[in-house]
Amino acid sequence: MLRPRVLIYAAVLAALSIGLLTSIALRTPLKVDVVRDRAALSRIVAGGRLENVYRLQIMNATERPQHYRIRAHGLDGLAVVSEDGFEVGPAEARWVPVRLQIPYGSAEPGSHTVYFDIEAAESAARVSEKSAFLVPR
Numbered sequence: 001m002l003r004p005r006v007l008i009y010a011a012v013l014a015a016l017s018i019g020l021l022t023s024i025a026l027r028t029p030l031k032v033d034v035v036r037d038r039a040a041l042s043r044i045v046a047g048g049r050l051e052n053v054y055r056l057q058i059m060n061a062t063e064r065p066q067h068y069r070i071r072a073h074g075l076d077g078l079a080v081v082s083e084d085g086f087e088v089g090p091a092e093a094r095w096v097p098v099r100l101q102i103p104y105g106s107a108e109p110g111s112h113t114v115y116f117d118i119e120a121a122e123s124a125a126r127v128s129e130k131s132a133f134l135v136p137r
Contacts, residue, residue: 030068030125031059032118037097042134049101051081052133056096056116060088067121070098074114075133077103085121100133109137 037053045051060066070084082099100114114133119126 027061028125028127029061029123030066030118030120030127031061032116032127032129033057033059034116034129034131036131042136044104045101048104050104050107050135051099051101054098054100054116054131056098056118056129057093058086058088058096058118059093060090062123063090064122065089066123066125068118069121070096071117071119072098072100072114073117075102075107075112077106078114078133102133102135107133107135109135111135 033056035055035057037055040053043051056070058068065087067085067087070080072078072080079101080098081101082097086094086096088094098116111132111134114131116129116131117126118129
């Protein structure tokens with residue numbers, strides 16, 4: 001029973017079991033993908049503000065409905081002007097359109113990095129994703 005081969009197999013099985021349990025315990029119950037709207041790269045809207053449109057795919061990996069809130073940062077005056085709170089059902093993925101605006105002329109022309117912070121209201125789940133905000137010339 002205490003042969004070297006049995007001990008090695010038992011150690012490998014124990015290591016795999018510990019790794020599996022650790023990965024299950026530490027998994028994030030929230031996943032997010034950010035996709036820029038390719039139809040309109042950037043546009044000027046009412047009030048003299050510059051707007052970029054994104055689609056966020058929010059994936060709820062829990063067994064309960066979750067309420068999420070979206071925030072964005074990375075540029076001066078950056079604001080989320082679309083719906084910033086929403087609900088995703090259990091084990092469901094949902095596409096959410098998000099519009100970001102900055103005051104016209106507050107950033108130099110080109111591509112600027114912005115960050116989307118998505119957090120759950122009922123739990124400590126929080127994800128930050130990076131994207132680009134385009135300012136035309």
